[in-house]
Structures are given as C-alpha cells and as structure tokens.
Amino acid sequence: MAGxxxxxxxxxxxxxxxxxxxxxxxxxxxxxxxVESHRGHYAVKVGYPIExxxxxxxxxxxxxxxxxxxxxxxxxxxxxxxxxxxxxxxxNFQPWHEGPDLYQVWEPCRRRDPPIExxxxxxxxxxxxxxxxxxxxxxxxxxxxxxxxxxxxxxHLIDLALAHGRHVPEGYDFPFxxxxxxxxxxxxxxxVLATGVAESTQEADIYALGATLLISxxxxxxxxxxxxxxxxxxxxxxxxxxxRHVKAPGALGELIDxxxxxxxxxxxxxxxxxxxxx
Numbered sequence: 186m187a188g189x190x191x192x193x194x195x196x197x198x199x200x201x202x203x204x205x206x207x208x209x210x211x212x213x214x215x216x217x218x219x220v221e222s223h224r225g226h227y228a229v230k231v232g233y234p235i236e237x238x239x240x241x242x243x244x245x246x247x248x249x250x251x252x253x254x255x256x257x258x259x260x261x262x263x264x265x266x267x268x269x270x271x272x273x274x275x276x277n278f279q280p281w282h283e284g285p286d287l288y289q290v291w292e293p294c295r296r297r298d299p300p301i302e303x304x305x306x307x308x309x310x311x312x313x314x315x316x317x318x319x320x321x322x323x324x325x326x327x328x329x330x331x332x333x334x335x336x337x338x339x340x341h342l343i344d345l346a347l348a349h350g351r352h353v354p355e356g357y358d359f360p361f362x363x364x365x366x367x368x369x370x371x372x373x374x375x376x377v378l379a380t381g382v383a384e385s386t387q388e389a390d391i392y393a394l395g396a397t398l399l400i401s402x403x404x405x406x407x408x409x410x411x412x413x414x415x416x417x418x419x420x421x422x423x424x425x426x427x428x429r430h431v432k433a434p435g436a437l438g439e440l441i442d443x444x445x446x447x448x449x450x451x452x453x454x455x456x457x458x459x460x461x462x463x
Contacts, residue, residue, distance in 0.1 A: 191216055194271035197229055201278065214247025219281055225265065226281040228343075230254065233273040246359040248274030253357045254346040255279075260353070261321060261345075275357065282341040287311060288330035291401045294434075302435030303402050309462040310340035315394060316455045318342060319387050323350030326385035327364040328393035330401045349385040361385045366419040367406045368393040371447050374423040388449035391458065395444025402433040407445055436461075 191211055193203070201222040209228075210217035214235040220227045230251040235244035252275030255268025268277035287307070294303045311333045318325055325332075326347035334341040347361060361384065363369055363377040370392035376383035396407040409429045410422040426447045432438040440461050446452045453461070 191231075193218060193220075193229060194231060194276055196269060196271055197231070197276055197278065200267060201227065201229070213241075214244055215250065220278070227278040228281045229276065229278045231271070231274070231276045246362075249357050249359055250346040251275045251277040253353055253359070254344070254348075256353045256357055257323070257345045257348045257351075260351045261318075261323070282334040282336055282343065284334045284336040284341075286331045287333040287335060287397065288401045290335050294402060295404045300403055300434055302433070302437060305437065305462050307335060307340075308398055308437065309459065310335065311342075311394065311398075312455060312459045312462060314340045314342035315390060316459055318345075318348070319390070319455050321350070323348050324385045324387045325390050325393075326361060327368075328390050328397055329365055329368045330397050333397070347385060363420070364393070366416060366423060367400065367408070368396045369420065369423055370449070371424050371426055372449055374420040378417065378420050378424060386449065387455065388452055391444050391452045391455060392446075392449075394455075394458070395441045395452075398437065399431070399433055399441050399445070402437065402441075403431055405429055405431040 191208060193206065201220055201224055203220045203222045205221040207219045208216065209219050214233060216231045218229040220229050232248045232251045234248040237243040252268045252270065255266060255277035258266050258279060266277060266279040268275065290307055291303045294301050314333065315325065315328065325342065326349055327344055332342060332344045334343055347364060349361060360382040362382055363373055370389035373383045373389050400406050407428060408423050409427045410419050433441050440458065443453055444458065
C-alpha cells in the first residue's frame with residue numbers, strides 16, 4: 186500500500202495473479218478487494234493497525250482480523266481460501282459471493298407507506314445461514330444486514346473475524362470488544378461498558394439478527410439514541426433496553442420482538458426462529 190493509492194500486498198498478488206481487481210472497501214484498518222484471476226473469483230481482505238487520534242484510541246487488532254477470519258474458516262472446514270501476513274498486518278482471500286445484502290433487498294418494502302411485510306423466504310435464508318454456523322458451535326459476533334449476501338441459490342453469512350466458539354491460534358486472536366452498537370445485545374453492551382470486553386454468544390446473535398431484520402424491514406434501528414451520540418452513550422441506551430416504539434409489519438413483527446428480548450434466556454433459539462418463519 187503506497188500513499189493514497191492502496192495496493193494489494195505482493196504476497197497476495199503472487200498467490201492470485203489477478204486479471205482484474207476492484208477496491209470495494211477502504212476504511213480505518215481494513216481494505217477489501219474484489220479480485221478475478223485464473224484461479225477464481227475472490228474477496229481479498231487486508232488489515233492494518235489503526236493509529237490513535239484525538240477522538241479514537243489506537244486499534245492494533247484490525248491488523249489481525251483477516252488472519253483471524255482465515256483461521257475461523259479453516260476450523261469450519263471451508264476450502265478455496267488462504268490467509269497470512271504482510272508487512273503491516275494480515276490478509277485473507279476467500280470466494281466472492283455475488284448478490285445484494287439484506288438491507289438492499291428489502292428496500293422496496295421500507296419505501297412503501299406504511300411499509301409492507303417483507304417476504305419471509307428472504308428472512309428464512311438469513312436464519313438458515315446463521316443456523317449453520319450455530320450448529321457447528323460458533324457464535325458470529327457481528328450479525329448485521331451487510332453481512333447477509335442474498336445470492337441466487339442461497340444466502341451467505343460473511344465477515345467471520347469476530348466469530349467465537351472453537352480454538353483460534355493465539356498469534357491471531359484478540360478479545361471481543363463488541364460490534365456495531367445498532368445490533369449489540371444488552372448483555373454485550375453492559376459488559377463492554379463495565380470491562381471493555383465481552384463474550385460473544387449465540388443468544389447475542391439472535392438479538393443482533395432481530396435488530397438486523399427490524400432495520401432492514403422498517404429503516405429504524407431497535408434502540409433509541411441520537412444519531413450523533415458518542416458510542417458509550419449508544420451502548421448505555423442498549424444496555425438499559427431503550428427500545429424504539431417501532432414494529433415490523435405482519436407476523437414478522439412479533440417474532441422480532443421476541444428476538445429482541447432484553448434477557449438472553451427469553452429469546453428464541455435460531456431453530457425456533459426458523460420454525461416460526463417456515
């Protein structure tokens with residue numbers, strides 16, 4: 186990576202020898218490319234540490250995230266991927282999944298006034314993708330609309346860098362410090378506020394999936410706080426359960442309400458959610 190024109194690490198170029206490449210994401214600590222090569226069609230993720238600023242502390246874990254995800258993919262038994270290190274952090278490549286994310290797919294439902302009930306089959310595809318991960322003993326830890334890719338044949342659950350459940354090599358592991366607060370369960374928010382870290386669980390995934398379905402169906406997040414609120418204030422609102430008075434249309438609304446229950450033990454399992462949808 187040189188100056189303001191990010192480049193793929195040499196080790197990745199040597200492994201894939203791209204015939205075409207497109208930078209898809211370039212944000213603090215993370216870059217994602219879509220890469221085509223004679224070997225196949227891949228998503229390439231490259232991580233590097235975030236330097237401290239006046240508003241944000243340093244975040245060295247972002248450099249490890251791609252390799253940690255690669256280790257999770259290995260433990261899950263996936264193939265056609267690789268991961269390793271480069272001069273500023275780590276990288277991985279894995280098959281590219283074509284399709285819109287959940288938020289994009291349900292946009293026509295949100296734009297109606299009042300919103301119309303989204304097709305349950307799309308929600309069921311998301312549930313099945315998460316259920317597959319849960320069945321293998323893992324919690325995703327970062328469930329959000331952008332991580333469900335609605336493909337032509339199945340829904341893919343992506344971005345497994347924060348998944349927990351089985352052993353991850355110590356050199357690539359790092360503590361779970363919560364996720365995007367819009368989808369963070371109250372118990373996760375409380376733990377992060379109190380100690381700076383939390384334990385990723387399948388019950389928290391259920392809450393996050395409920396919040397994901399709600400915002401995708403209605404455009405509203407589950408918890409009330411100002412749009413520009415500091416993260417600590419957002420987490421406090423989540424921890425206190427300050428739910429918005431908004432409900433997804435149709436039968437989906439009742440199911441989402443159950444998934445967003447404040448207490449983890451009151452939420453349905455992923456299998457119960459799937460049964461309700463089917």
